[in-house]
Each structure stands twice: as structure tokens, then as C-alpha cells.
Amino acid sequence: xxxxxxxxxxxxxxxxxxxxxxxxxxxxxxxxxxxxxxxxxxxxxxxxxxxxxxxxxxxxxxxxxxxxxxxxxxxxxxxxxxxxxxxxxxxxxxxxxxxxxxxxxxxxxxxxxxxxxxxxxxxxxxxxxxxxxxxxxxxxxxxxxxxxxxxxxxxxxxxxxxxxxxxxxxxxxxxxxxxxxxxxxxxxxxxxxxxxxxxxxxxxxxxxxxxxxxxxxxxxxxxxxxxxxxxxxxxxxxxxxxxxxxxxxxxxxxxxxxxxxxxxxxxxxxxxxxxxxxxxxxxxxxxxx
Numbered sequence: 001x002x003x004x005x006x007x008x009x010x011x012x013x014x015x016x017x018x019x020x021x022x023x024x025x026x027x028x029x030x031x032x033x034x035x036x037x038x039x040x041x042x043x044x045x046x047x048x049x050x051x052x053x054x055x056x057x058x059x060x061x062x063x064x065x066x067x068x069x070x071x072x073x074x075x076x077x078x079x080x081x082x083x084x085x086x087x088x089x090x091x092x093x094x095x096x097x098x099x100x101x102x103x104x105x106x107x108x109x110x111x112x113x114x115x116x117x118x119x120x121x122x123x124x125x126x127x128x129x130x131x132x133x134x135x136x137x138x139x140x141x142x143x144x145x146x147x148x149x150x151x152x153x154x155x156x157x158x159x160x161x162x163x164x165x166x167x168x169x170x171x172x173x174x175x176x177x178x179x180x181x182x183x184x185x186x187x188x189x190x191x192x193x194x195x196x197x198x199x200x201x202x203x204x205x206x207x208x209x210x211x212x213x214x215x216x217x218x219x220x221x222x223x224x225x226x227x228x229x230x231x232x233x234x235x236x237x238x239x240x241x242x243x244x245x246x247x248x249x250x251x252x253x254x255x256x257x258x259x260x261x262x263x264x265x266x267x268x269x270x271x272x273x274x275x276x277x278x279x280x281x282x283x284x285x286x287x288x289x
Contacts (some may be wrong), residue, residue: 002146023067045173046193053100060109065191068200073099079230082110086206143257145213145237151280153183154240157218158264164188168171177201177219181210194221198230212236223249232256240264
């Protein structure tokens with residue numbers, strides 16, 4: 001009987017597992033509870049390999065939710081500092097899972113630099129140089145912006161982010177990101193990867209020609225160096241996240257002028273760098289006995 005049950009489990013788990021152009025797919029599962037075993041259906045987020053081409057050269061393959069692929073390609077070029085502005089991108093074509101971008105100048109040197117700079121990141125297990133040396137090799141080493149925002153607005157931004165996370169509510173398997181320009185939502189995205197979600201909103205905001213120096217980027221993922229660097233490279237001064245920071249992320253934020261805010265939940269948040277950009281209400285002084 002036990003052997004029959006697990007044979008059935010393997011069969012049902014694999015049924016319907018395929019590449020799909022949809023962002024979600026319904027599959028069957030075995031639901032195990034303390035006093036019950038039953039067959040049920042569940043929605044899961046999908047991912048596809050997305051090939052990024054620049055001037056007919058294959059640069060990278062990203063595993064992404066099959067949505068907002070144009071924004072993903074544009075945002076990835078910007079957040080990796082392969083292009084300095086969206087004006088350098090002449091055209092973008094998306095066909096199936098391929099994003100082909102033509103740029104106004106030869107970018108072989110920048111592409112080669114991106115391929116040689118890697119960060120040891122727990123999410124992917126890649127190896128490479130230590131993050132402490134990254135700030136010396138970046139295109140935009142410091143974010144010099146006098147933009148400030150109310151602490152209450154940061155809390156509101158996260159509430160909006162949660163409201164926009166429709167696919168996460170259905171599947172529990174996605175990250176989300178949003179960009180607010182002068183406290184107004186200009187871009188939001190979900191993806192199976194936190195890096196992709198951030199790239200998508202950067203690409204979407206760039207297409208709208210927003211001034212990144214007056215923006216806040218909010219996301220659901222933890223903040224290591226390579227997440228903070230995405231904001232640095234386009235000049236976003238304030239990064240906020242529902243999740244926590246990683247030491248590398250705090251280090252890069254301090255070195256590059258970014259205000260890093262994490263654990264934004266309910267009515268609280270922690271600010272790890274450049275707190276002067278966060279306007280807080282004046283609290284009455286505590287009286288001591």
C-alpha cells in the first residue's frame with residue numbers, strides 16, 4: 001500500500017510540469033496533513049529561460065517569469081551599467097523568450113567587464129571577487145541626491161507593494177518590486193527572482209523617463225551588495241525592503257551614498273545608512289525620573 005501511494009505521488013507531481021507562456025500554471029499535488037491525505041490542485045509561478053542579446057551578441061540567460069520581458073532587458077542593461085541611459089538603446093524586440101536590443105555604440109568592453117565581475121551570493125552560489133572591491137570598479141560610484149521622504153510614506157509604499165503582489169497571493173512563489181517617483185507609483189513588477197523584479201521596474205521607469213534621483217525603490221527581497229548596486233547604477237538614492245539586509249549590502253550602501261531601509265513592516269523600519277533622507281516626526285522628549 002505504501003509503495004502504491006508513493007508511485008501515485010510521483011505520477012501526480014510530474015503531470016502538467018512543462019514550460020508555459022503563462023505566469024502561472026495549475027498542477028496536481030498530494031496534500032499531506034496530520035490526519036488526512038488527499039489529491040488537490042495548486043497554482044504555481046512559472047519561469048522560462050530568457051535570452052538577452054545586445055547588438056546581436058548573446059550576453060546572458062535569465063530565468064524569469066514570462067512577463068514584462070522588454071522591461072527586464074532594459075532594466076538589466078541599466079542595472080549592470082552596460083548602458084548609462086535608456087537613450088543609448090535604439091530598439092528592443094521581444095520574440096518568445098528572446099530579448100534583442102540594439103544600442104548606439106559598441107559595448108563589448110562593458111559587457112566583458114560585467115561578465116568578469118561576480119559576487120558570492122547565497123541565492124546562486126556563484127564565485128568571484130569580494131564585494132569590498134566592487135565600488136572601485138563601478139560606473140557610478142556615488143549617489144549624490146538631496147531627495148528626502150517622510151517615514152510614513154515609506155510605510156505606505158510597502159503597503160502598495162503588497163497590494164500589487166497579486167501573483168504572490170495566488171502562488172506564494174514570487175518576489176515583487178516597485179518604484180515611486182516623487183511619492184507616486186510609476187512601476188511595479190513580480191518575478192520568481194528578486195533581481196529580475198528590480199530590473200523590470202528599473203526598465204519600466206526608465207521608459208517613462210523618470211528622474212531616478214527623485215525615486216524610492218521598494219522590494220520584497222533581502223539586500224546583498226548586488227541588489228543595492230542596481231539602485232546605485234541608475235542613481236536611485238533610497239532603497240527599502242520588507243526583508244533584511246546582508247552585510248555586503250550595508251557596506252555598499254555606505255560607500256555609494258544610498259539610504260538603505262530594511263524590515264519595513266507594520267509601523268516600523270530600520271535605516272542602515274544615510275538616515276538624513278528619511279524625515280521622521282518630532283517625538284516628545286522622554287522624561288526621566
